[in-house]
Amino acid sequence: LTCERYPVRRLPFSVVSEEDLASFERIVPGRVVTDPEELEASNVDWLRTMRGCSKVLLKPRTTEEVSCILRYCHGRNLAVNPQGGNTGLVGGSVPVFDEVILSTALMNQVISFHSVSGTLVCQAGCVLEELSRYVEERGFVVPLDLGAKGSCHIGGNLATNAGGLRLLRYGSLRGTVLGLEAVLADGTVLNCLTSLRKDNTGYDLKQLFIGSEGTLGVITAVSILCPPKPGAVNVAFLGCPGFAEVLQTFSACKGMLGEILSAFEFMDAECMRLVQHHLLLACPVQESPFYVLVETSGSRAEHDAEKLGGFLDQALGSGLVTDGTLATDQRKVKMLWALRERITEALSRDGHVYKYDVSLPLDRLYDLVTDLRARLRPPAKHVVGYGHLGDGNLHLNVTAEAFSAPLLGDLEPYVYEWTAGQRGSVSAEHGVGFRKRGALGYSKPPEALQLMQQLKTLLDPKGILNPYKTLPVQA
Ligand code: FAD
Ligand code: MLT
Ligand code: ZN
Missing domain, CATH: 3.30.43.10 (Uridine Diphospho-n-acetylenolpyruvylglucosamine Reductase, domain 2)
Structure with missing residues (x-):
């Protein structure tokens, strides 16, 4: 077959x-x-x-x-x-x-929550949004947030090492996950479900399962450190005249907002047109070539609002930003976040989506989009760039009415070669799965790929767990 x-x-x-x-x-x-x-x-x-x-x-x-x-x-x-x-x-x-x-x-039970340390222990099938609600009621937040929160499971998040919208502030799951339980291919239960902040007793085996995409074991339970819920969350949505200004705005944000900066996301004008057209969302600022969403999370609303207001005044005065709006109340904060979080949904309504998720040096991050826009012809409809700028993560997406093999041929391996040319990663946060396994060699040396294969053989000698996924395509 x-x-x-x-x-x-x-x-x-x-x-x-x-x-x-x-x-x-x-x-x-x-x-x-x-x-x-x-x-x-x-x-x-x-x-x-x-x-x-x-x-x-x-x-x-x-x-x-x-x-x-x-x-x-x-x-x-x-x-x-x-x-x-x-x-x-x-x-x-x-x-x-x-x-x-x-x-x-059905593995959706919270096992324990410690209200002093903020350690949450739960089964792998808990839906991220439900966990968020659970810990927020207790004064904490899950250190991970993404547009798919209403459906994705925490076990799936670990299995993909999902990045998302809060990574800039709380770091990756490789730091916030304290322990996990996994079942190996032969049924052996590996219970590493500790809740210790420090544990240097040899190899950190949980890291093998984080990002292993179901190929090394089934994650069944998770222990994760939740930070205290910030007392104040403010959002600024800004219009920028060019990508150089987006980068300068990021520098200015880091300098002026310091410890309260919790997200720095960007989207281009083409993304804005798509969310307006397909989801009927309204652009809250003047039309601009780029938009930036800045979030602050701190402990005193007035202090944070004053800092953010001061930053906006300076950014507007110096021309880094051409227009901006601030939100402090929950409803408007959500409305502004929706513009960024729902791009994925707008794209999927636009037709067939060719999705790339790359890590690149910040100063070259948008060049790939510009380059492809000049290169591609119909049936390509839209070439868009957005992503977690604060993490150096570009989401490059191309849409077409329907799947087209010639268009795929124009995109691959071009996008991967371009990325490798910058020593970037061909998968910043979505993982490898079935689609990207032919591209692994662009981001990892042959020795690393061989070691991956050896680990797979060690943990799953018959190869029954998620075959055809994540590991390099065999010659
Ligand atoms: P699934 O999609 O069910 O599975 C993903 C992989 O993990 C598969 O290989 C599967 O075999 C494996 N897996 C699942 N559960 C387990 C388990 N318990 N044990 C072992 N392996 C398992 N990703 C980001 O990184 N950042 C984002 O900002 C982001 N935003 C998104 C927004 C939208 C609208 C959508 C649709 C997706 C987004 N994603 C994002 C991708 C996706 O949500 C993440 O990869 C998420 O972590 C997957 O979780 P899931 O439970 O849906 O896993
Ligand atoms: C995002 O940041 O919106 C997600 O990673 C999903 C996507 O890339 O479309
Ligand atoms: Zn993303």
């Missing part, structure tokens, strides 16, 4: 039989989904450009159940696709062929 659109052959895993289904039914009674309509949502990815044909989805509630499922699949040589909220953007979350889907949807 060969996947129609992609040149990949099914590996010789077993095919799920009636006996397997009966065994699954004994492990997770009443939670074995085989109804094709119900399976459809889990076979297709968020971007609707990848489709698997799995015949069964399992919904364990406990680590023990996950362990039994994996031990069974390992014994039977059945491939398994771990799935959280299915919001991944690189085709890692859905099967390529008929892999068994192991969903964390």
Whole structure:
């Protein structure tokens, strides 16, 4: 069997039989989904450009159940696709062929929360937004926020090492995750669910699973350090005349806002047109070539508002910014954030999306967009740039009415070569999944790729966990 659109052959895993289904039914009674309509949502990815044909989805509630499922699949040589909220953007979350889907949807219990340290311990299937609500009621925030918060699971966030909108302030999950529990391919439970800030007892094994995209084990529980909820959150939405001014605004922000700066996001005029057109959102400032969203999070509203106001006056006076608006009340803060957070949704309504997520040196970050705009012809419709500027992370997206192979040929490997030329990363935060595994060599040396392969073989010798994903395409 060969996947129609992609040149990949099914590996010789077993095919799920009636006996397997009966065994699954004994492990997770009443939670074995085989109804094709119900399976459809889990076979297709968020971007609707990848489709698997799995015949069964399992919904364990406990680590023990996950362990039994994996031990069974390992014994039977059945491939398994771990799935959280299915919001991944690189085709890692859905099967390529008929892999068994192991969903964390019912593993959604908070295990403990410590109100002095802010340590949250929970199962992997907790939805990010629900966790946020839970800890906010207790005076804390989850150190991670992203546009997919209403659907993505914390286990999926760890598995992809998601970056998102708060990374500038709280750092990556590699720092804020204190411990995790994972089940290995053969069913072994690896309990590293500690809540210690400091633990140098040899290799930091949890890091192997953070960003491993379901290829080394199934994350079943998470311990994460939540910072105190800031007393005041202010947002400024600004229009900038050019990308040079966006960069200077970032420098000015760091200098003038210091410790209260918590996000610095940018989007270009083309993004603004798309959110206006597809989502009917209104632009709150004068039309500009670039827009910047600056967020501050501090402990005293007046102090922060004064600092932000002072910064805006200076930026307007010096011409770095041509127009700007401030928000202190929750409703307006949300409204301004929606312009940035909902770009992904607007793009997906524009047609087929070619999505690139690269790390680049800041002074070259937007050149890739300009370069492609000059290079591409129809059927390319829109070439847009936005992203987490404060983290050096550009989201470059190209839309077309429908998938076009020649357009893909114009984009790849060009985008990857361009990125490698700057010593950038071909995946800043979305991961590798199915889509980017051919591009790994642009960002990692052969020795590193070989070591990745060796680790995979060590932890999952039969290769049953998320096959066809994340690891380099074999020659
Ligand atoms: P899924 O999509 O279900 O799975 C993603 C990968 O993780 C797959 O390879 C899957 O096999 C594996 N996996 C899932 N759960 C587990 C588990 N428990 N154990 C082991 N492996 C597992 N990403 C960012 O980094 N930053 C953003 O700002 C951001 N914004 C987004 C906005 C929108 C609107 C959308 C649709 C996506 C966005 N993403 C972003 C991408 C996506 O939301 C993240 O990758 C998210 O972390 C995926 O979580 P999930 O639960 O949906 O995982
Ligand atoms: C974002 O920052 O909006 C997300 O990473 C999603 C995307 O790149 O579209
Ligand atoms: Zn992003």
